[in-house]
Each structure stands twice: as C-alpha cells, then as structure tokens.
Amino acid sequence: MKQPDSRFRHVAAVGQGIAMIALLGWGFWQGVNAMTKPEALDRVRQTLSFSSMLKGETAAAVNYAMAHDLPVDPQFRAIGGVLRWNLFRSAGPQVRGGCNDWLFLTEELRPWPEAEVHQSARIAALRRIADSLAQRDIRLLIVTVPDKARIYRDEHCGIPWSAQSQARYAQFRSALEQADLRFLDLQEALEAAKQTAPAYYRTDTHWNQHGTAAAAAAIAPLVREEGIEPAERFNTTLEAQETNGPGDLLRLMSLDHVPDWLRPAPDRQHKATTEAAESSSSGGLLDEAPVPPVALIGSSYSVNANFHGYLQEALSVTVTNFAEAGGGFFRAADSYFSSLAFRETPPRLVIWEIPERVIGMPVEAAERRFLDRW
Numbered sequence: 132m133k134q135p136d137s138r139f140r141h142v143a144a145v146g147q148g149i150a151m152i153a154l155l156g157w158g159f160w161q162g163v164n165a166m167t168k169p170e171a172l173d174r175v176r177q178t179l180s181f182s183s184m185l186k187g188e189t190a191a192a193v194n195y196a197m198a199h200d201l202p203v204d205p206q207f208r209a210i211g212g213v214l215r216w217n218l219f220r221s222a223g224p225q226v227r228g229g230c231n232d233w234l235f236l237t238e239e240l241r242p243w244p245e246a247e248v249h250q251s252a253r254i255a256a257l258r259r260i261a262d263s264l265a266q267r268d269i270r271l272l273i274v275t276v277p278d279k280a281r282i283y284r285d286e287h288c289g290i291p292w293s294a295q296s297q298a299r300y301a302q303f304r305s306a307l308e309q310a311d312l313r314f315l316d317l318q319e320a321l322e323a324a325k326q327t328a329p330a331y332y333r334t335d336t337h338w339n340q341h342g343t344a345a346a347a348a349a350i351a352p353l354v355r356e357e358g359i360e361p362a363e364r365f366n367t368t369l370e371a372q373e374t375n376g377p378g379d380l381l382r383l384m385s386l387d388h389v390p391d392w393l394r395p396a397p398d399r400q401h402k403a404t405t406e407a408a409e410s411s412s413s414g415g416l417l418d419e420a421p422v423p424p425v426a427l428i429g430s431s432y433s434v435n436a437n438f439h440g441y442l443q444e445a446l447s448v449t450v451t452n453f454a455e456a457g458g459g460f461f462r463a464a465d466s467y468f469s470s471l472a473f474r475e476t477p478p479r480l481v482i483w484e485i486p487e488r489v490i491g492m493p494v495e496a497a498e499r500r501f502l503d504r505w
Contacts, residue, residue: 205385205388208385209385209386209388209389211385212384212385212386212389212394213386213389213393213394215384216228216384216386216393216394216395217393222234222380222384223383223384223385224237225237225238225383225384226380226383226384227240227290227291228290228395229283229286229287229288229290230285230286230287230288231286231333232333232334232395232396233283233286233333234333234334234380234381234384234395235279235280235283235287235290235336235380236279236280236336236380236383236488238488238492239278239279239280239281239296239336239487239488240280240290240291240292240293240296241293241296242293242294242295242296243295243491243492243493244493245493246295246299246491246492247302247491249490249491249492249493249494250302250303250306250490250491251306252494252502253460253490253494253502254306254307254310254312255310255502256501256502256505257271257273257307257310257312257483258310258311258312259505260464260468260505261312261313263505264481267477268479269477269478269479269480269481270313270357270479270480270481271312271313271480271481271483272313272314272315272350272353272354272357272480272481272482272483273307273312273313273314273315273483273485274314274315274317274346274350274429274482274483274484274485275300275303275304275307275314275315275316275317275485275487276317276338276346276432276484276485276486276487277300277316277317277318277321277487278296278300278486278487278488279331279336279337279338280292280296281300281318281487282318282321282322282325282330282331283325283331295491299487299490299491300318300487303487303490304316313353315349315350315353317346317349319349320345320346320348320349321338321342321345321346323345324341324342324344324345325342327341328341329341329342330342330345332376332377332378332398333395333396333398334376334378334380334381334395334396334397334398335376335377335378335379335380335381335398335435336379336380337377337379337431337432337435337436338432338435338436338438339376339398339400339436340400340402340403340436340437340441342436343435343436343437343438343441343442344441344445346438346441347438347441347442347444347445347446348441348445350442350445350446350482351445351446354425354446354480354482357479357480358479359424359425359446359448359479359480361446361447361448362421362447362448363407363408363443363447363448363449364407364408364447365405365406365407365408365440365443365444365447366405366406366408366444367403367404367405367437367440367441367444368403368404368405368406369401369402369403370401370402370403370404371401372401373399373400373401374399374400374401374402375397375398375399375400376397376398376399376400377398377435377436378397378398381394381395381397402437403436403437403440403441404437404440405437405439405440405441405443405444406440407443407449422476422477422478423448423449423450423451423478424448424449424478424479424480425446425448425449425450425451425478425479425480425481425482426450426451426453426467426473426478426480426481426482427439427442427450427451427452427453427454427481427482427484428453428454428463428464428467428481428482428483428484429454429458429463429482429483429484429485429486430454430455430456430457430458430459430460430463430484430485430486430489431454431455431456431457431458432454432484432486433452433454433463433484434452434454434455434456435456438484439452439454442482450482451472451478453466453467453470453472454484459489459492459498460485460489460490460492460498461497461498461501461502464483464501465501
C-alpha cells in the first residue's frame, strides 16, 4: 500500500529537482545577459585592477549590473509599481500622488539644505553673465517657470509640501529684482491659462501645449520692448490623431508600459508642430541668411510641448533653441556660451528659461566650475 506513496514522492522529488535546475538556469541566463550588456561591461572594465578589487569597487560594479541590467528587470519593476499604486496608492520615492490622478515630482515638494546659499550663487552668476553679454550688446531675459506643484497646489490632497518650497518662488523673484535682472514671472500667465484648460500634464512634470502657448504669448511683449520686430510667419498645426502625452512621472513610477486600468490615466493630446511659412522673398541661392536675433537656452521645459515652436510663432522671428533636456540650471548655458555659434553668430537677445525647482538645489562640482568662470 505504500508503494504508490513512495512512487509519488519520487516523482515529486524529480519534479522539484528539474524545477530547481530550470530556475538556476534561468537565473544564470539572466546574469549572463546582464553582465554582457555594453554598459555593464564598460562599468566593470573600469574596476579591473587589484586595488579596485580590494576596495570592493569591482564587486559593486557587478552588483549594480545585477540590480539594474537584468533582462527581466523592467517586468519586475512594472509589477512592483502596479502593486504599490493599486494596493497602497504609493507613487514611489520620486513621485507623489495627489487628487484626481495628478502626480507631482518629489523634487518640487522637498526642502534642500542651504537652498538660499545655492540660490544666491546662481543669482550672482546671472548678474555677471548679464553684464558680460551687455558688453557685446546682447540683452538677457530670464524666464522663470513655476513648479507644477505651485500652479496645481489645489490638487495636492494632503501630500507634504515643505515650507521652503512654498516660499521659494517669491524669494526667487525678489532675488532677481534685487540683482536688477530683467525677468518674466510666468505664474500669472499659467494661472490664467489653467482657467480654460490644464496648463501642465497630469502625469508629467512639465507644462503642456496649452501652457507653452500661454507662456510664449506672455514673453512676446517683452521681446518687442527689446526692439525685435516681427520678420517672419510661423504656423502651428495639430495632428489629427490624439495620442498619449509624455508621462515622465509614470516612467518614474515604472508604470509607463502597463495597461491604463492599472495606472493613472495618461494625458492625451493632439501633438503640435510649428513650421515657418513659405517666404515670399526672392533672394538668390548665394544670399546669406540673417542671423536669428533670439537664442533660447534652458531645460526640458524649452524642449517639450512645442514651447520653441509657439515662441517663434508668438515672436514672428526665428529662435535658435539650445536648451537641453535634463539641463537643470546651467548645462545649456555652459554649452551655448562655449560654442562656435555664440562666438561667431551672437544673437541680440538670449532668453534663459529657468525652472523654479532647480534654483535651490545643491551646486555640484561641474556647475561650480561654470559659475566660477563668470
């Protein structure tokens, strides 16, 4: 009577062994794939020395690859993001969830150590840069972009918003005024714009196309005051098909590739594109094109949501866009002011777009070198 039980246990043991071998093989395959990725190989290669091994740097590089480069890692992250959001309404460490599926970047809400010191260093550099540009007869217009968390503070629904962050924008404006810098505060324009339609994406940290159009319209009168008159025509068209917006906050939540019913619904938009109208002038092939009178530098706010296009349409002049996604306060300025384009074909006006949230962040070494050059 015990033979069937014995046979069953034997089959179960064999099955468990096969499953264990398969699991080990799958894990081995995951590890091999992670370690053979070019970025992982490059990271480990930099630590292949006896001293690096003794310091644990080689092991750390291998651990990093295993933690970030496994083929199955995106799926695991997505599962974790779905469970975190649907069970606990938690958006993870980099995002906070407000009312009605409005999402906010934690960087906009948290305080920064010695924020006033870092702000002062940046404002002082802006003053020096403005003076340096003025020596070449180039004007500087600073455009300050308020945080989404400020414009949509009514959608917080109790998420923590530090006192430092709440006071930051007014302090920023005051510091610009005290430094006698020419600037445009876009808060009023964006507050007005949101009365007719959202001015920022719900699931992305940036302003949307409605917000960028309002910002461009607000900038235009100040550019006219600089004596830059309309010279061209630009037309903006919207794609017929509605598509999802950018959704960088969904990506930070690891919810960018999951069904909509498992996450906050993505923003929808008819993507805008702005192009120059056909010129009616009859210049020859050898005629030199005029130097664009306006240069735009800044962050991803100037790269996303057709801000550059709407700005050209509002100004009716060509604007060269040197903004950089992820550029923070200084990267685009550093690249542009060091470039051949700036040295040989300088504009009459530089528009420097600065997001509120970066002004009090710690000044890192690369930025310190940039600030100290002025």
